[in-house]
Amino acid sequence: MILKNLIGTAAFVALMFIVSAFVYKNKAKENHQNSSFKNNGFAVLELFTSEGCSSCPPADQLMGEIEKQYKDQPVYVLAYHVDYWNSLGWKDKFSSVENSKRQQQYSQILRSQVYTPQLIVNGKKEFVGSDRDAVESAIQTALFNSSNAKVDLSAKVSEKEINVNFKTVENNSQNKLLVTLVEKKASTNVQKGENEGRHLIHWQIVHQQNQISLKNSTEGTTSFKLPENFNINDWEIIGMIQNVKTGEILGSAKASF
Incomplete structure (x- = not known):
């Protein structure tokens, strides 16, 4: 009977230890996230990718997972499809010379170097975009060590265009406001090239990016041509303030339609 009680007590203690560890881990994670918000940190992830690149799909997939994982935090993902791989047999319909x-x-x-998939975080750090550990580490570093320069954005949709109102206090002549029209998700059946026969899914696709000098005005309006079959649930506006000399991104925000 004593042995049975000892075994029962040991099992109970072990169970309590596991529960305590689980609670501590989740509490630490919660505190970690809260401290990020208190510090006003942010992370802008710019992925350079292509449908003509066989090593890009894992990076594209990772960006989709990051977007979902950090949806309630100031983490902004933009995927730029470059055009220099279009000569390999498949033209990426999302690619543009501006992205390149x-x-x-x-x-x-x-x-x-210029390569795909390349990921750049807050305009300061670059590495292979499919490296999950590097991505997670860079996000946490950015959230804790950056201070988000305030920028207010709002968007209105008309029959032919999207008008975006912006306002900020950043008026350094070396800073520009980049307002980007982003499609949240799309897919392609690739018929040629390195990814022939694959069904590729993309997230946070950059369609157009307007660059606005903040030297003479810190508020105003910029516009985009309305995409075909536009639905406000499938698109979003991301704005970011960038120092054109150093490349550092000083702040970022999303616009509400």
């Missing part, structure tokens, strides 16, 4: 130019600008500022 943006990556080349980062290459000069960060002294990095």
